[in-house]
Amino acid sequence: MKPPAFAYHRPETVGEALDLLAELGEEAKILAGGQSLVPLMNFRLAVPAHVVDVNGLTELTLSAQRGGVLRLGALTRHRELERSPLVAGAAPLLAAAAPFIGHPQIRSMGTLGGSLSHADPSAELPGCVLALDATVVAASARGERRIPAGEFFASHFTTTLESDELLVAVEVPVPAGRVGCAFTEVAARHGDFALAGAAAVVTLDDAGVVTDARVVCAAVAPTPVRVAAAEKLLTAGLPGGLTEVETAVQDSLDPTPELKVSARYKRRTAGVLARRAVEAALADAEGRAA
Ligand SMILES: Cc1cc2nc3c(=O)[nH]c(=O)nc-3n(C[C@H](O)[C@H](O)[C@H](O)COP(=O)(O)OP(=O)(O)OC[C@H]3O[C@@H](n4cnc5c(N)ncnc54)[C@H](O)[C@@H]3O)c2cc1C
Numbered sequence: 643m644k645p646p647a648f649a650y651h652r653p654e655t656v657g658e659a660l661d662l663l664a665e666l667g668e669e670a671k672i673l674a675g676g677q678s679l680v681p682l683m684n685f686r687l688a689v690p691a692h693v694v695d696v697n698g699l700t701e702l703t704l705s706a707q708r709g710g711v712l713r714l715g716a717l718t719r720h721r722e723l724e725r726s727p728l729v730a731g732a733a734p735l736l737a738a739a740a741p742f743i744g745h746p747q748i749r750s751m752g753t754l755g756g757s758l759s760h761a762d763p764s765a766e767l768p769g770c771v772l773a774l775d776a777t778v779v780a781a782s783a784r785g786e787r788r789i790p791a792g793e794f795f796a797s798h799f800t801t802t803l804e805s806d807e808l809l810v811a812v813e814v815p816v817p818a819g820r821v822g823c824a825f826t827e828v829a830a831r832h833g834d835f836a837l838a839g840a841a842a843v844v845t846l847d848d849a850g851v852v853t854d855a856r857v858v859c860a861a862v863a864p865t866p867v868r869v870a871a872a873e874k875l876l877t878a879g880l881p882g883g884l885t886e887v888e889t890a891v892q893d894s895l896d897p898t899p900e901l902k903v904s905a906r907y908k909r910r911t912a913g914v915l916a917r918r919a920v921e922a923a924l925a926d927a928e929g930r931a932a
Pocket of ligand 1: 807
């Protein structure tokens with residue numbers, strides 16, 4: 643199928659893009675990697691009158707680490723997350739999750755900004771940015787706004803971005819000391835969207851005690867979910883062992899069933915995946931020098 647006719651815009655600067663978005667409002671859709679928007683347009687589930695292609699905005703491709711923060715431009719491709727030494731060193735959770743996204747062709751085109759803005763509940767990167775306590779930087783003709791990942795995802799395919807806002811970058815705190823992380827998921831076939839997924843980030847002190855933990859499940863609710871009960875168990879020293887993490891996650895979730903799997907399957911699988919992610923994150927942290 644082909645999309646209905648639309649007006650195509652290709653701004654050359656961020657300022658030009660923001661002026662266009664301010665002028666066109668709800669009539670416009672931003673085109674980044676096109677891996678979600680183009681299929682939606684072809685199926686006529688999205689029928690924007692205007693498409694604003696941001697691929698000419700070099701500024702959005704830049705990534706750099708300054709001090710304790712890694713700033714990734716919105717046009718960072720999934721493939722770069724997977725392969726970049728900068729990302730591997732400063733945000734290894736993103737590097738670990740990226741290979742689970744679709745297939746190489748999709749990862750070559752799809753972008754970090756597009757994945758977060760699209761906010762598919764089954765996507766990998768939204769859960770990871772939540773687990774990393776990242777900040778989304780949004781710009782509009784009205785100025786710039788910084789949105790904590792915990793306040794960015796509103797519901798299925800819905801974020802707190804306004805229609806005139808462009809996601810320009812994502813800022814990730816760079817781990818210092820003994821921080822370990824892991825991502826894992828189950829999908830029907832490799833490259834399919836996750837049926838359930840889990841990310842864990844843990845911090846150990848010099849004595850090997852967990853001082854901070856973030857456990858996030860994906861594909862079990864309209865937005866990625868932080869599981870506070872599991873995090874509490876970790877900072878309490880896991881009195882009942884890792885199995886408690888699994889149970890805490892299963893008790894905390896109330897998943898939405900989907901065509902392929904039941905809510906019960908998702909709940910049980912998310913618990914197992916969270917336990918595995920926590921175990922791997924702990925091992926990762928233990929392997930790092932104090
Ligand atoms: C066969 C197939 C399999 C896939 N499998 C997976 C998978 O397993 N996991 C997964 O996570 N994804 C998967 N995807 C989707 C892929 O990751 C997309 O890249 C991603 O969802 C959207 O990124 P994009 O850059 O392609 O965005 P686009 O498709 O260009 O845009 C998506 C949406 O975000 C908006 N948008 C894009 N960039 C910005 C911005 N900077 N600021 C504000 N709004 C913006 C657009 O207007 C649009 O509404 C798959 C896609 C396909 C076709």
